[in-house]
Amino acid sequence: MAKAHYQQTILVSVALDAAMSDPTHLEQVKAAVRQGASASGIHLEVFEMTEAGVVLKQ
Secondary structure (H helix, E strand, O other): OHHHHHHHHHHHHHHHHHHOOOHHHHHHHHHHHHHHHHHOOOOHHHEEEEOOEEEEOO
16 A cells, blocks of 8 residues: 555656646646545545644644
């Protein structure tokens, strides 16, 4: 499973790099990432980025 998550990380990184100059494409990538994470049981809306890293929202 870790290998699959690693591969997903690489794919997301490449997709984000390609989408950075196109806001519509970027929103599509973000939606796909949320959908994929949710399908894996990870609900990204409960997390936030801080200076300390990714943490649960308060």
